Amino acid sequence: MSLAEGKGGPRFAPVILAGGSGTRFWPRSRRTRAKQVLALDGARTMIQQTLERLLPLASASDVWVVTNKLLDQVIAEQLPVVPRGNILSEPVARNTAPACALAAFLLEPTAPETVIGIFPSDHVVKNVARFAEVVRAGIALAASGERIVVLGVPPTRAETGYGYIELGELVGPTHRGETAMNGAQTVEVQARRVKRFTEKPDRAKAEEFLASRNYAWNGGIFLWSARTLANAIREHRPAMAPLLERIAAAHGTAEFDKVFAEVYPQCENVSIDYAVLEPRSAKGEMKAEIYCLPADFGWNDLGSWASLHEHVADCAPAEAALKNVCDGVNLHSVAIDARGNYVYAPGKVVALVGVHDLVVVETADALLITTRERSQDVGKVVAELKGQGRDDLI
Secondary structure, three states: OOOOOOOOOOOEEEEEEOOOOOOOOOOOOEOOEOHHHOOOOOOOOHHHHHHHHHOOOOOHHHOEEEEEOOOHHHHHHHOOOOOHHHEEEEOOOOOHHHHHHHHHHHHOOOOOOOEEEEEEOOOEEOOHHHHHHHHHHHHHHHOOOOOEEEEEEOOOOOOOOOOEEEEEEEOOOOEEEEOOOOOOOEEEEOOEEEEEEEOOOOHHHHHHHHHHOOEEEEEEEEEEEHHHHHHHHHHHOOOHHHHHHHHHHHOOOOOHHHHHHHHHHHOOOOOHHHHHHHHHHOOOHHHHOEEEEEOOOOEEOOOOHHHHHHHHHOOOHHHHOOOOEEEOOOOOOEEEOOEOOEEEOOOOOOEEEOOEOEEEEEOOOOEEEEEOOOHHHHHHHHHHHHHOOOHHHO
């Protein structure tokens, strides 16, 4: 990894989190082809789109990917510009805290001021130019001190499947992000202090959050310097810090794989939210030094077949609920008195007659039929197949 100055400002090292077991988009996704390596909404896979958004902001040699041994080879093939040594395969899954923090401990000894950005590999962004503006502003803010920056998605509904960020006071002056096309032009990106992080709420609480207009969805995108994150781990998860220091010390040596395999499983299985963000925010709004920038760039985590239906429909939610999305099917497909359906059946002529809100997904060895409302339960199918010993289908 080179130590040159980052593109247009502080050094920036994106970390793409690309683990996962391939359950949400079964039967298209499997353990060896999880959502991030599928092309769900175009010709490029989710992880390829993620990297393309980041390359205007960082050099490919500064990009890190944390994945698993089932996916590392296909990811290396899909991301040939990322150095193979920067694609790290976890020996075991340990949630997001060790994965995020490992990058900090790798960089801290030689480049502690480097700003690390944490980016899930399987989200989509409609307004890529705005994404770049917001991330640039976040990099600048994270580089200005012992600060943690989170990107908060403006909520559009009372969603119970996301964590929430309670927003505090507006920070002045407003931080600015350079436009992607011209460094001389700047655009405003408002920053607010963070009061606290809230776990996934029930329906009533989610309605309350939405009505208050003072909450954002936690989309899992964070920025901090290597030193800030490493020190936060030392403070809030002291048992994890020496383990990651041992792994980092071995990186680049012949012993790395052995040390990684032996030491990493000893790390606590915990999310970065629970390990760092929640205890840090407990210090209080003014002392925590956590800031939220608006992820107002058309974000979608594509967490289910229903959310993919809404994304591909590409219209207002009320209109999307009525629209049929036939993905990859023959152009001569027919819909009669049918609405709100999602069908994936490559090359087939599909006829929808009198059906509503269905999800139908066909692959060579499996057929899924469910409703958009129950599409979050597809993971239960994978669990059932696993219980039956059908590893060939998962």
